[in-house]
Amino acid sequence: MNAAPSVSVAISLYNEEEVFPELLRRLKAVLDALPGGPHQIVFVDDGSSDRTFEKVAAAAAGDSRIAGISLSRNFGHQAALSAALDYASADAVIVMDGDLQDPPEEIPRFLDEHRKGFDVVFARRTNRKEPWPLRACYYVFYRMIAALSDVHLPLDAGDFGLMSRRVVEKIRIIREHHRYLRGLRTWVGFRQTGIRVERGERAAGRSRYTLGKLLRLAFDGIFAFSMAPLRGAAILGLFVIVGSLAFAAYAVYVRFGLGKSPPGFTALILVISLFSGAQLLFLGIIGEYLGRVYEETKGRPQYIVAKTVGQARIAP
Secondary structure: OOOOOOEEEEEEEOOOOOOHHHHHHHHHHHHHHOOOOOOEEEEEEOOOOOOHHHHHHHHHHHOOOEEEEEEOOOOOHHHHHHHHHHHOOOOEEEEEEOOOOOOHHHHHHHHHHHHOOOOEEEEEEEOOOOOHHHHHHHHHHHHHHHHHOOOOOOOOEEEEEEEEHHHHHHHHHOOOOOOOHHHHHHHHOOOEEEEEEEOOOOOOOOOOOOHHHHHHHHHHHHHHHOOHHHHHHHHHHHHHHHHHHHHHHHHHHHHHHOOOOOOOHHHHHHHHHHHHHHHHHHHHHHHHHHHHHHHHHHOOOOOOEEEEEEOOOOOO
16 A cells, blocks of 8 residues: 555544634644545534534535534434545545544554554543543443454544545444444454544533443444344353252252251342342343344434535435
8 A cells, every 4th residue: 555545534522612722723634644645534413412513514615624523413423424434535534522632643654554554443442531430430331242242342432533435434334323433443343453542631521421322332343243132141040050959959959858948038038039020130231232232223324314415416
């Protein structure tokens, strides 16, 4: 890959009017310094309630490299990034967040690895600036999903990264609704590598990723790439059967061998309560898988576009 590739930067925005001017300035500075082209910036406004899309439209009017897509409502971060991938048309696509926690100045480093023949170059996040409880949750989650997943998911790797044209085309074919793009990126395959990137602070405003949204993303990742929760139900059931048979043998021995009635009313109640809770838990897990199957059978689109500005066309 000696020729300089054209680059699309795919970004999801949600109420980022405060951050947008600085984001645009830094992105333009990076793209202006890149060889090759023509380059592209795809901004997807995920149903913002502020003036984010107005700023995108104004920027697109003054720069032909900018494409703006406004979704009809808030469809979620992963759906908005999927929309950005649908409109990204360059040889290499950079996926990043719009809050400047993903520094645009790292883009040339991704391209250096891409020129070595890697189709996917992802950022391994280091020195995160979030509060320590949130950092601890991220640390545990990445290691848990890596242990449970049926594919090898890299540790501490978020959505920030580069994908070649052929990887983007394969991901676009996958139209599942509960998306976990960093997992799909790994599942597609091809040559992949990671680079260490320091995770910055938000340039302005506050994070729109609430605890509930983070948990939903975590569940999407686990349920989309692992059957371990269902296997856990089977394993627990096997242990319960073995334990029950052992206790039955003990009860028979005490009753007929020792002529006593085996004690344990309190223990019996506790065991019944424990396994009743376990059954409800695994019914909920099964319900999660069934609910996701139900969502897929509806055949609804992942997102709906309200309007576009600039050179916003679905990539061929």
